[in-house]
Every structure is written in structure tokens, then in C-alpha cells.
Amino acid sequence: MQTALQFGPVLIHLDQLLYGVGQTIQLAVLSILFGTIIGVLGAIGRSFGPRWVSWPIAAYVELIRNTPLLIQLYFVFFSLPMFGLKLSSGSAAILALSIHLGAYATEILRAGVESVPVGQIEAAKSLGLTSYRIIRHVVLVPAVRAVYPALSAQFILQLMGTSIVGAIAAEELTAIANNLVMETFRSFEVYIVIAVIYFVLVQSASLILAGLGRLLFRWRT
Amino acid sequence: MSLRDFGPNELMFLIMATRWTILLALIAFAGGGVIGLIVAALRVAPLLPLRGLAAGYIQFFMGTPILIQLFMAYYGSSLLGFRPDPWVAAAVTFSLNGGAFFGEIFRGSIDAVPKGQWEASTALGFRFLPTLRLVILPQAVRLMLPPTVGFMVQIVKTTSVASLIGLTELARAATQVNTVTFQPVLVFGTVSLIYFMLCWPLSLYAGYLERRVGGGLQVRTKKPLLMAS
Numbered sequence: 001m002q003t004a005l006q007f008g009p010v011l012i013h014l015d016q017l018l019y020g021v022g023q024t025i026q027l028a029v030l031s032i033l034f035g036t037i038i039g040v041l042g043a044i045g046r047s048f049g050p051r052w053v054s055w056p057i058a059a060y061v062e063l064i065r066n067t068p069l070l071i072q073l074y075f076v077f078f079s080l081p082m083f084g085l086k087l088s089s090g091s092a093a094i095l096a097l098s099i100h101l102g103a104y105a106t107e108i109l110r111a112g113v114e115s116v117p118v119g120q121i122e123a124a125k126s127l128g129l130t131s132y133r134i135i136r137h138v139v140l141v142p143a144v145r146a147v148y149p150a151l152s153a154q155f156i157l158q159l160m161g162t163s164i165v166g167a168i169a170a171e172e173l174t175a176i177a178n179n180l181v182m183e184t185f186r187s188f189e190v191y192i193v194i195a196v197i198y199f200v201l202v203q204s205a206s207l208i209l210a211g212l213g214r215l216l217f218r219w220r221t
Numbered sequence: 222m223s224l225r226d227f228g229p230n231e232l233m234f235l236i237m238a239t240r241w242t243i244l245l246a247l248i249a250f251a252g253g254g255v256i257g258l259i260v261a262a263l264r265v266a267p268l269l270p271l272r273g274l275a276a277g278y279i280q281f282f283m284g285t286p287i288l289i290q291l292f293m294a295y296y297g298s299s300l301l302g303f304r305p306d307p308w309v310a311a312a313v314t315f316s317l318n319g320g321a322f323f324g325e326i327f328r329g330s331i332d333a334v335p336k337g338q339w340e341a342s343t344a345l346g347f348r349f350l351p352t353l354r355l356v357i358l359p360q361a362v363r364l365m366l367p368p369t370v371g372f373m374v375q376i377v378k379t380t381s382v383a384s385l386i387g388l389t390e391l392a393r394a395a396t397q398v399n400t401v402t403f404q405p406v407l408v409f410g411t412v413s414l415i416y417f418m419l420c421w422p423l424s425l426y427a428g429y430l431e432r433r434v435g436g437g438l439q440v441r442t443k444k445p446l447l448m449a450s
Contacts, residue, residue, distance in 0.1 A: 005300075066374065066420035067413045068381035070392050075413065078405030163286035167385055174288060187296035195285045195293060202284045 009184045010193050020176030021197060027090075027172055028159040028205075031097035035158070036151075038098060039105020043143070044135060046106060047113045057106065064103030070164055072096050077168040093165035093172075101158050108150045112143030145217045152209035159205055160198065173197065224401045227408060231398050235408075238394030239415055245380045245390060248312045250373060253319020260324030265331055267349055275324065282321030288382050290314050295386045307388035315380065322372055330365035331357055367434055371427035374420045381416075391415060 046057045064072065076096040080087055087095065116139050124138040144151070166175030177194040181187045225231070263275035282290065295310035303309075334357050342352040384393035395412040399405050 062421065062424075063413070063417065066378075066424055067416045068378040068392065070381040070384070071395065071409055071413055071416060074392075074396065074399070075405070075409040078399060079409065082406055160286040163288045164382060164385065174286070177289075177292075181296075188293065188300045191289055191293045191296060195289045198285045198289060199281070 005189055005192075006186060007189050007193065009186050010180060010189045013180055013183070016176050016180065017173075017193070017197065020171070020173035021201070023171050023176075024159070024162050024173040024201070027093060027097065027162045027165065027170070028155075030094050031101055031162070032155050032158055034094070034098035035101025036105050038102030039109050040140065042102060042106030043109035043113050044140075046110050048135070061103045061106050064100060065107065069096070069100050069161055070167060072100055073165060073168055089165075089168045089170040092168060093162075093170040097158065097162065097165070100161070101154065104154050105151065108147050108154060109143060111150075112145075112147035113139055115146045116142050148213050148217065152206070152213065155209060156202055156205055159202060163198070227398070227402045227404045227411075231402060231408075232411065234398060235391065235394050235411060235415065238389060238391045239419075241388070241390040242377065242380050242392075243419070245311055245315065245383060245388070246373070246377045249315035249319045249376045249380065252312065252316025253323050253376070254369075256316055256320025257323020257327055260320055261327035261331060262350075262353060264324060264328045265353070279321045279324055282318050283325070287314065287318050287379060288385060290318055291382065291386050307383065307386045310386060311380075311383040311388050315376070315383070319372075319376060322375075323369070326368045326372060327361070327365055329368075330361040333364050334360045363434060367427055367430035370423055370430055374423045374427065377419050377423070378416065 042057050042061070045053045046061075047054075049057070073093065073096040076099070077087070077089065077092040080092065120138055120142075121134060124134045129138065162172055163174040165172055166178060169175070173194060177190050180190045184190065260275050260278060263271045264279075266272055266275075291310060291314045294314045295305050295307065298310060299305045331353075338356055338360065339352060342356045347356065380390060381392035384390060384396070387393070389397075391412060395408055399408045402408060
């Protein structure tokens with residue numbers, strides 16, 4: 001039995017590793033984008049909507065937050081074709097990841113929306129701002145600012161969460177890793193390399209999100 | 222075109238598989254709790270290298286996906302000369318991973334105890350460990366309870382990832398039943414419901430504890446304590 005670690009056979013497949021990184025970033029960015037849109041709409045509906053809007057949103061949030069992402073992934077991937085909607089594994093992964101993040105984003109943003117003082121909204125109303133402008137400028141911007149740290153932590157988790165979509169044969173870094181294991185038989189080395197790549201990705205994403213936060217929310221309260 | 226329909230036998234199979242999900246979650250909770258306590262103690266230890274070690278440990282386990290950690294434990298064990306076993310790999314990984322998260326939760330609670338308590342205790346002649354054990358931890362427990370229960374929900378959900386190294390728990394049982402019945406809506410709907418029934422009471426309890434602790438001392442952690450699942 002060979003016990004020495006050999007990274008050479010793994011690192012010559014750099015092109016595949018980079019492709020995997022690209023796929024992982026794409027999955028993360030798209031699902032974060034769609035998930036955040038769901039979250040913004042969900043938080044507004046949950047806080048300001050009538051009961052027939054806010055109640056289903058609450059049920060959606062609780063259901064998603066209390067079941068594993070893997071099961072949500074399987075549900076989307078295997079069930080949608082039953083209703084005549086055939087998705088590629090990549091699209092199914094993005095859909096499931098977006099629905100997943102949407103629930104967490106809704107809950108986080110709702111906390112932000114509720115942190116906006118009622119007086120601030122009343123003041124905007126008495127100034128004659130339209131509902132759209134009130135929600136956008138007076139509620140959402142301070143709300144996002146208030147919960148930005150929690151939101152970016154959730155985005156980082158989403159980046160790491162993409163690692164399990166290989167389970168439905170979607171292509172990303174972890175799935176590429178599994179292919180490389182088959183090719184090189186250097187399983188441990190492959191996963192060490194992949195772990196390092198994820199670690200670098202996560203740290204870079206944290207830095208980017210922190211920088212973005214400073215850039216977007218420069219004013220003082 | 223299915224081999225079987227989703228009937229009472231299949232439902233029973235899923236319910237029996239839930240045992241392993243619960244068992245793995247309990248192992249992760251116990252192992253993670255013990256390791257977390259050690260990590261938290263190191264994190265506030267008076268020696269810089271110990272603090273650095275604990276911080277690096279937390280960085281690694283919080284900064285890489287748990288699936289990769291699982292694969293490393295599973296395939297790494299063969300490198301060390303053991304036969305890879307999904308249960309051993311999962312138990313070790315979930316305990317180590319949980320230890321990092323619990324370590325952060327506990328450290329956050331320890332940090333929330335006023336510094337004067339440390340100083341008073343030192344002035345009375347207590348060394349580091351007795352201070353932590355007899356003075357700080359009893360006060361911190363009240364604060365660490367809500368996030369600890371909240372993290373249990375994350376553990377239960379994350380055990381599903383162990384199915385990907387071949388451990389037959391609820392999620393893997395679900396894919397097996399789905400393969401023979403081909404009724405994904407029913408199968409994954411049922412499994413979602415089982416997970417929900419395990420997690421929701423814990424979520425509600427965590428929320429209740431959080432509201433009860435409410436005022437007074439607040440846990441302040443650098444990052445919100447969540448875990449990908």
C-alpha cells in the first residue's frame with residue numbers, strides 16, 4: 001500500500017478543477033441572485049401583505065428551514081418531470097438552491113424590515129411618497145443594511161451548499177472531484193486540493209462581500 | 222412502470238431509516254458538544270498559540286463544505302490503513318464539524334459574561350480552568366442554550382449529507398424507495414415531513430428559549446451561527 005501523498009497526478013488536471021470552480025461560482029451567484037429576489041419579495045409580503053399572502057410565505061419559510069437542502073434538491077429534480085417539466089440537472093440545482101436561499105433570505109430580511117421604526121414609514125407617508133418609493137427607499141435600504149452581515153453569512157453558506165448538488169449529477173467542483181478520484185485513484189489528495197480551493201473561495205467571497213457592504217452602505221446612521 | 226407502489230412497507234422502511242438519522246444526530250451532538258467545550262476553552266485560553274490553534278480549527282471546519290470533510294475522513298481513513306467505514310467517517314466528521322460550531326457558540330456566550338467576573342475570580346486566587354468551570358460557564362450556560370438548540374436543527378438536517386458517502390439513513394432510504402417506486406412526489410414529500418417533524422419542534426423550542434433569555438446579557442458572535450445543509 002502506498003501511503004505517501006502525491007499531488008502531481010491531481011494537479012495535472014488543473015483545467016478540470018478550474019472548470020469546476022467556474023461551475024460552482026456560477027451556481028452560487030445565480031442562486032444567490034434569484035434567492036435574494038425571492039427573499040426581498042417574501043419579506044415585503046410577510047411584513048406588509050394581507051394574511052392570505054403572509055401566511056403562505058411563513059409556511060414556505062418554516063418548511064424550507066426545517067428540511068434538508070439535499071431532500072429539496074431531490075424533490076425538485078425528481079418531481080418536476082412528473083408534472084411535465086423536464087429540467088437539466090444544472091437548472092434543477094439552481095432552482096432548488098434558489099428556493100432554499102429564498103426562505104432564509106426572507107427570514108433574514110423580514111427581521112431587517114421589522115427593525116425599521118414605524119415613525120420613519122409614517123414620516124415618508126406624510127411627505128407624500130408613493131408606496132413603491134416608501135418600500136424601496138425608506139424600508140428596504142435600511143433593512144438590508146441592518147441585516148447585511150447575516151445575509152452575507154447566508155450567502156457564504158450557499159456557496160458551500162452548492163457542493164451537494166453533485167448528488168443529482170449537476171456539474172460543480174465536488175462532482176469534478178469525484179470524477180478525478182475515479183481517474184487518478186488519489187482520493188485523499190483530490191479532496192485535500194478541493195478543500196483548499198473551497199477554503200480560498202470562501203475567504204475571497206467573505207472579503208468581497210465585506211468590501212461590497214462598505215461600498216454600498218457608506219453613509220452613517 | 223414501477224417495480225412497487227409506495228405502500229405501508231415503504232413507509233415503514235423510511236420510518237425505520239429515521240433511527241439512523243436520529244442516532245447520527247445524537248452522536249454529532251454529543252461529540253460536537255464535548256469538542257466544542259474544549260475548543261471554546263482553548264479559544265479563551267491565556268496562551269496565544271492555544272487561541273490560534275482553536276481559531277484555525279474553527280476556520281477550517283466552518284470554511285469548507287461538510288461534504289468535502291466527510292470525503293476526506295472517508296478516504297483518508299484508508300490512507301491511515303483503516304478500512305473505510307461510512308459510520309466511523311460520519312461520526313468523526315460530524316463530531317469535529319459540530320465541535321467547531323459549538324466552539325463558536327460557547328465562546329460567544331463566554332465572551333458575553335462581563336470581564337469583571339474573570340478579574341474578580343483571578344483576584345480571589347482562581348486559576349484559568351477553575352475560573353472557567355466554576356465562575357464563567359455557569360453564567361454562560363443560560364446564553365448558550367438557545368443557539369445550541371438551534372444548532373441541533375442544523376445537525377439533524379446536515380446528517381442527510383452522510384447519505385452521499387453511502388450511509389443508509391433517511392435521505393438514502395428515500396432515494397432507494399424512489400428508485401423502486403418511482404413516485405418522487407410521495408416519497409420525498411413523506412421524507413420532508415419526517416425531517417420537518419424532527420426539526421420543527423426543536424426550532425420552536427429554540428425560538429422560545431431565545432425570547433426567554435431576551436434582555437440582559439446578549440451573545441455576540443462575529444458570524445451568525447448557521448450551517449450549510
